[in-house]
C-alpha cells in the first residue's frame with residue numbers, strides 16, 4: 164500500500180507512525196514544505212486528560228514524549244490592570260507543555276526509525292504530483308489548499324472569530340499555566356502564558372477587535388507591537404523580552420467539514436477542523452484523528468470502507484471537544500465585560516465557561532475557589 168501524506172505536523176507524522184508500525188511493507192512518504200529545523204509558533208500545552216487519552220491508545224508514544232514535557236498542577240488567573248492585580252491560583256488542573264519544534268523533532272525521529280520517508284522543503288501544490296497513491300492524506304494544516312480547492316466536496320464551513328491574537332514567546336519561565344488579564348485604557352489584554360522548556364515560555368496575547376483598533380495595532384510596526392505588549396505585561400515579564408517567531412495578529416477561524424474524504428483523499432488534523440487554543444486541544448485532536456483513521460484501516464482493511472468508518476468513529480468524540488472549544492472562544496470575546504466581575508467571580512466564570520465543568524467539579528478541583536464563590540452565592544452551597 165502506498166500512502167502519501169501532505170504535511171509533517173502532529174497529525175501526518177503520527178498517522179504515518181501508526182500505519183508503518185502496523186505493517187512495515189506499507190510505503191509511506193510525508194511531504195513537508197518547511198525545513199527540518201524550523202517551525203511556526205512556540206510551545207503547545209496538553210491537559211492531563213488529553214495525555215491520558217493518548218496513553219490509553221498508545222503507551223509507547225506516551226512514554227516517549229512525556230519525559231520531554233514541562234508539567235505543573237496549577238492554573239493561575241491574574242485579574243488586573245496595568246498597575247495592580249489579584250492572583251488566583253486554581254488547583255487540580257494538571258497540564259504538560261512542550262515546544263512545537265521539540266515535539267516535531269521527536270516525532271520525526273520516531274517515524275524515520277520506523278522507515279517512513281520525510282521529504283522536507285517539498286511543497287505539494289497539486290494532487291497529480293502524487294502518482295500511484297492508494298491513499299492521500301491532507302494533513303497540511305488549517306489553511307490546507309486540498310480542502311480549500313474542494314470545499315464543495317468536503318462541505319467546508321468557516322467561522323472567522325472577531326478577536327485578534329498573536330503568538331509570541333518569552334525567555335521568562337513561568338511557574339504555572341497562567342491567564343493574565345490586564346485592563347488598560349484601550350481595553351482588556353489577555354496573555355495565555357506557560358513554560359514549555361526550562362528557559363522558554365509561550366506568551367500568546369489576545370484582545371477584542373475594538374481594543375486592537377483603539378490601541379492602533381492596525382498600523383503599528385512589529386517592533387512597536389512587541390514594545391506595546393511588553394509595556395502592558397511589564398509586571399508579568401519582569402523585564403524579560405517578548406520574542407517573535409514570524410508572529411503577526413490573526414483572527415481565529417473555526418473550521419468544520421461535513422464530509423471528510425472523497426475518492427482516496429482524506430482530511431486530518433487542523434485541515435479537518437480547528438479547535439481554539441484556549442482549550443489546548445488542537446494537537447491532541449490531530450493525534451486522535453490519526454488513531455481513528457488507523458483503527459478504521461485495522462477494522463475494514465480497504466480504503467473506501469476505512470474512510471467511511473473514520474468519519475463514523477471519530478465524529479462523536481471530536482465534535483464534543485470542538486463544541487466546547489467554540490464556547491470557550493466566545494468567553495474571550497466578552498473579556499471587556501467579564502473583567503468587571505470581582506476576581507473570584509471572574510475566575511469561576513473562566514473555569515465554568517464551556518459548561519463542561521460543574522460547581523461540584525470546581526469544588527473537587529479547588530475547594531477554596533468554590534467556597535469563595537459560595538460565599539457570594541449561598542444558594543449554590545445548598546445544591547451540591
Ligand SMILES: Cc1cc2nc3c(=O)[nH]c(=O)nc-3n(C[C@H](O)[C@H](O)[C@H](O)COP(=O)(O)OP(=O)(O)OC[C@H]3O[C@@H](n4cnc5c(N)ncnc54)[C@H](O)[C@@H]3O)c2cc1C
Nearest residue numbers: 170172173174196207208286287303304432433440445446
Ligand atoms: C496560536 C496557536 C496556539 C496553539 N496552542 C495549542 C496548544 O497549546 N495546545 C494544542 O494542543 N494545540 C495548540 N494549537 C493547535 C495546534 O498547533 C494544531 O491543532 C496542530 O498543530 C494541528 O496539527 P496538524 O498536523 O493538523 O497541522 P500543522 O501542525 O499545522 O501541520 C501542518 C504541516 O503541513 C505543512 N504544509 C502545509 N501545506 C503544505 C503543502 N502544500 N505541502 C507540504 N507541506 C505542507 C506545514 O508546513 C505544516 O508543517 C495552537 C494553534 C495556534 C494557532
